[in-house]
Amino acid sequence: MSEYDEIQIIPTTGRNNCGGRCIIRAHVRGGEILRLTTDTPAEAGEGVPLCACARGMNYHRTFLSPDRLRYPMKRVGPRGEGKFQRISWEEAVDTIASEWRRIRDTYGPGSRYVTYATGVSAAFSPKSLAQRLLALDGGYLDYYNSYSTACISQATELMYGTMHTGSSPETWLDSQLILLWGHNPAETKFDCVSMHLLQTAKAKGIPLVVIDPRESDTVRALDCEWIPIRPATDAALEDAMAYVIWSEGLQDQAFLDRCCLGFDKAHMPPGVPPEACYLSYLTGETDGIPKTPEWAETICGVPAPTIRSLALRLAKAKPAAILLGYGAQRHAYGEQGVRGAILLACMTGNVGVRGGWASGHALYERHADFPSVKPQNPYGRAIPTFCWTEAVEHGHTMTALDGVVGGERLDSDIKMILNLAGNCLINQHSDINRTAELLRDTSKCEFIVCSDLFLTSSAKFADILLPGVSFLESENLTQPWKWGDFIGYNNQVIPPLGEGRFEYDWLSEVADRLGLREAFTEGRDTRGWLEHLYNQLRAKEPELPDFDAFRARGIHRYRNNPVTIAFEAECRDPQAHPFPTESGKIELFSPKVWRTTFKSDFPAIPRYVAPPEGPQDPLRKKYPLQLIGWHTKRRCHSIHDNNPGLEPLDPQRLWIHPDDAARRGLSEGDAAEIWNDRGRTRVPVHVTRRLQPGVVALAQGSWFTPDADGVDQNGSINVLTSQTPTPYARGNPQHTNLVEVKRA
Ligand SMILES: Nc1nc2c(c(=O)[nH]1)N[C@H]1C(S)=C(S)[C@@H](COP(=O)(O)OP(=O)(O)OC[C@H]3O[C@@H](n4cnc5c(=O)[nH]c(N)nc54)[C@H](O)[C@@H]3O)O[C@H]1N2
Numbered sequence: 016m017s018e019y020d021e022i023q024i025i026p027t028t029g030r031n032n033c034g035g036r037c038i039i040r041a042h043v044r045g046g047e048i049l050r051l052t053t054d055t056p057a058e059a060g061e062g063v064p065l066c067a068c069a070r071g072m073n074y075h076r077t078f079l080s081p082d083r084l085r086y087p088m089k090r091v092g093p094r095g096e097g098k099f100q101r102i103s104w105e106e107a108v109d110t111i112a113s114e115w116r117r118i119r120d121t122y123g124p125g126s127r128y129v130t131y132a133t134g135v136s137a138a139f140s141p142k143s144l145a146q147r148l149l150a151l152d153g154g155y156l157d158y159y160n161s162y163s164t165a166c167i168s169q170a171t172e173l174m175y176g177t178m179h180t181g182s183s184p185e186t187w188l189d190s191q192l193i194l195l196w197g198h199n200p201a202e203t204k205f206d207c208v209s210m211h212l213l214q215t216a217k218a219k220g221i222p223l224v225v226i227d228p229r230e231s232d233t234v235r236a237l238d239c240e241w242i243p244i245r246p247a248t249d250a251a252l253e254d255a256m257a258y259v260i261w262s263e264g265l266q267d268q269a270f271l272d273r274c275c276l277g278f279d280k281a282h283m284p285p286g287v288p289p290e291a292c293y294l295s296y297l298t299g300e301t302d303g304i305p306k307t308p309e310w311a312e313t314i315c316g317v318p319a320p321t322i323r324s325l326a327l328r329l330a331k332a333k334p335a336a337i338l339l340g341y342g343a344q345r346h347a348y349g350e351q352g353v354r355g356a357i358l359l360a361c362m363t364g365n366v367g368v369r370g371g372w373a374s375g376h377a378l379y380e381r382h383a384d385f386p387s388v389k390p391q392n393p394y395g396r397a398i399p400t401f402c403w404t405e406a407v408e409h410g411h412t413m414t415a416l417d418g419v420v421g422g423e424r425l426d427s428d429i430k431m432i433l434n435l436a437g438n439c440l441i442n443q444h445s446d447i448n449r450t451a452e453l454l455r456d457t458s459k460c461e462f463i464v465c466s467d468l469f470l471t472s473s474a475k476f477a478d479i480l481l482p483g484v485s486f487l488e489s490e491n492l493t494q495p496w497k498w499g500d501f502i503g504y505n506n507q508v509i510p511p512l513g514e515g516r517f518e519y520d521w522l523s524e525v526a527d528r529l530g531l532r533e534a535f536t537e538g539r540d541t542r543g544w545l546e547h548l549y550n551q552l553r554a555k556e557p558e559l560p561d562f563d564a565f566r567a568r569g570i571h572r573y574r575n576n577p578v579t580i581a582f583e584a585e586c587r588d589p590q591a592h593p594f595p596t597e598s599g600k601i602e603l604f605s606p607k608v609w610r611t612t613f614k615s616d617f618p619a620i621p622r623y624v625a626p627p628e629g630p631q632d633p634l635r636k637k638y639p640l641q642l643i644g645w646h647t648k649r650r651c652h653s654i655h656d657n658n659p660g661l662e663p664l665d666p667q668r669l670w671i672h673p674d675d676a677a678r679r680g681l682s683e684g685d686a687a688e689i690w691n692d693r694g695r696t697r698v699p700v701h702v703t704r705r706l707q708p709g710v711v712a713l714a715q716g717s718w719f720t721p722d723a724d725g726v727d728q729n730g731s732i733n734v735l736t737s738q739t740p741t742p743y744a745r746g747n748p749q750h751t752n753l754v755e756v757k758r759a
């Protein structure tokens with residue numbers, strides 16, 4: 016390279032699992048990245064600029080670090096110890112192909128599992144490609160749910176019959192009140208447009224209220240009202256708000272009568288005792304306890320007058336929107352807070368109207384998705400993704416009662432794991448110590464392949480460890496999460512580091528060993544597939560330019576973005592346009608839950624249930640503090656934790672209230688140990704009034720770094736979290752934890 020070489024500006028987009036997918040422009044000279052820039056208002060035209068945050072601007076520093084994995088390796092010490100020996104790609108591929116075949120022939124196709132892994136959240140992802148090859152080779156154990164949205168997606172479907180409850184986000188500007196419930200968009204990127212819209216809403220004078228145990232960055236960035244709540248008690252607050260609205264006669268009774276099942280006795284399904292309705296619970300007819308604000312205050316910690324006034328404001332603001340983040344549902348009874356929010360949206364007549372919001376998951380597709388590369392899975396069975404450790408331990412005993420779908424039971428434990436561009440094998444899954452012990456036993460899961468950029472805690476558990484390539488070194492097709500009307504081309508910027516390879520290349524060689532190359536590749540290389548997938552999308556989205564033009568620009572911003580309101584027709588005339596539920600109505604009471612065995616511990620109506628490790632658990636005598644996590648601006652999950660340049664943005668610290676700190680003799684910056692029966696971690700404390708006494712908070716995603724005694728030294732929250740799934744969705748309760756803290 017010389018300074019006279021031409022500087023090329025290559026447009027690309029990131030592909031980690033942050034909802035943003037911001038625009039990155041790499042300034043490259045002679046194969047070397049000089050700097051990264053991002054979208055500009057001039058480029059964006061009338062659209063919202065798709066600007067990268069500090070993480071986006073740091074991709075090259077994170078990914079081109081000297082710590083990158085550079086060649087294939089095989090494990091030499093005990094599994095998990097992290098000792099590896101360099102091998103050739105040929106040996107790696109041969110070993111994978113022969114173990115793949117052996118395990119299929121010994122235990123059947125359903126013994127093979129590809130983990131939840133979001134490091135390449137793009138259309139042509141290593142995870143989907145591995146599942147493609149397994150499907151062509153007889154099948155694999157699939158999963159459903161995500162670590163992101165298990166409870167919110169299933170609770171929403173339970174009530175509306177669909178997760179697609181989102182309207183166009185521009186309609187937020189037609190609201191009179193917006194509640195950001197367990198939602199922190201200033202920090203937790205779901206997209207590049209939410210904050211822009213919320214800032215516009217703020218400028219228009221629309222009141223914004225944040226309900227969160229922490230005074231999040233969103234409270235500060237939008238200067239909004241903050242209602243602190245005890246973690247895992249949102250459903251109690253919602254019950255009491257419903258009580259106030261009902262006792263003041265402010266509910267939209269016509270809407271409830273027309274569109275909802277189970278609010279009161281007169282609207283219950285046949286064959287169910289009428290007093291199983293929501294109202295009988297609310298008034299205390301069934302349990303003698305009216306769900307008053309005073310009742311809720313003792314549980315959720317929000318003062319009764321605040322509850323009353325919030326309820327009245329919600330009922331009187333017409334229309335109003337309850338926007339849910341995913342934080343309040345990553346809890347032990349995370350389903351119930353979601354159901355309560357939907358109930359409030361129904362009671363206040365905010366469903367199906369512009370400026371209102373159906374609430375729930377709010378999936379929304381204004382434009383088509385890229386097609387899948389996965390053929391049908393001949394094995395057909397799937398588990399909740401969070402329950403994969405159960406399937407390693409005792410898969411052959413798992414049945415529909417454990418969340419198995421697509422068949423009555425599993426016929427094998429998991430014997431082979433492919434963990435490609437993911438860190439859920441250890442770092443991001445709950446109860447790291449339990450998972451590590453399980454995976455150390457090579458008689459249980461017999462073979463583990465990891466492909467990553469770094470020697471992460473998950474990568475240390477690989478039998479074969481492969482060097483991947485980052486988005487700067489390979490290409491793909493990207494799409495943002497729900498609000499963002501564009502698609503991006505992840506152009507390759509520089510050649511791969513070391514012997515790093517995109518997963519498709521070596522999977523094609525494994526396919527070759529299995530006699531499946533032609534079926535797997537259909538004769539295409541990566542570029543050929545990307546063009547093929549793009550053209551399939553283009554057939555549905557006629558305004559897309561041809562592939563080469565799209566690739567050269569690196570982005571297409573959709574011009575035709577019609578405004579849609581979820582359930583407009585259903586709400587107007589549910590007879591002619593039934594909701595996609597069994598009853599054709601919004602099921603405030605769920606006949607499905609009533610019939611099933613969930614009945615005993617999971618109620619058929621939205622209502623507060625005291626969760627294990629919640630504020631009312633007797634375990635608080637031993638572990639008095641409720642610990643939650645959050646997704647910090649400094650990382651995307653575990654990504655960027657090894658980039659010291661980003662650390663000052665949000666150093667890993669335990670947030671603790673001054674009263675709790677004083678009681679333990681802790682001052683700002685002191686090293687603390689946090690523990691419960693599952694594990695221990697050490698981290699400095701941040702003494703702050705940005706949360707209430709009794710609550711502590713630790714950002715999720717920090718790299719598990721155990722000392723010789725197994726005590727984590729890096730504030731990695733998953734040494735403290737539980738593997739017990741939530742009762743209905745069987746999701747991850749990773750924000751519900753009781754702990755104690757002391758000076759380290
Ligand atoms: N910067 C950044 N952005 C990201 C990600 C990232 O890692 N970093 N990850 C992306 C991914 S994959 C996902 S799934 C999303 C995650 O998005 P979310 O799940 O919404 O993010 P969290 O930070 O876990 O939770 C949001 C807020 O909920 C609060 N909260 C926790 N417990 C409770 C509770 O009991 N009640 C209430 N009312 N609030 C509660 C937290 O304090 C937090 O401020 O973010 C995406 N965007």
Ligand SMILES: Nc1nc2c(c(=O)[nH]1)N[C@H]1C(S)=C(S)[C@@H](COP(=O)(O)OP(=O)(O)OC[C@H]3O[C@@H](n4cnc5c(=O)[nH]c(N)nc54)[C@H](O)[C@@H]3O)O[C@H]1N2
Nearest residue numbers: 133134162163436437438439443483485652653654715749
């Ligand atoms: N306690 C707690 N745990 C949580 C959460 C929580 O809120 N609290 N959140 C959960 C959520 S919402 C999610 S989505 C999961 C996320 O779980 P994961 O998807 O496992 O999380 P990441 O840390 O993003 O892991 C991505 C991995 O891919 C690697 N990688 C990045 N880019 C590339 C690439 O181009 N190629 C290859 N081969 N590798 C690459 C990174 O080095 C990293 O190891 O975590 C969950 N875990």
Ligand SMILES: [Mo]
Nearest residue numbers: 032162163164
């Ligand atoms: Mo997520």
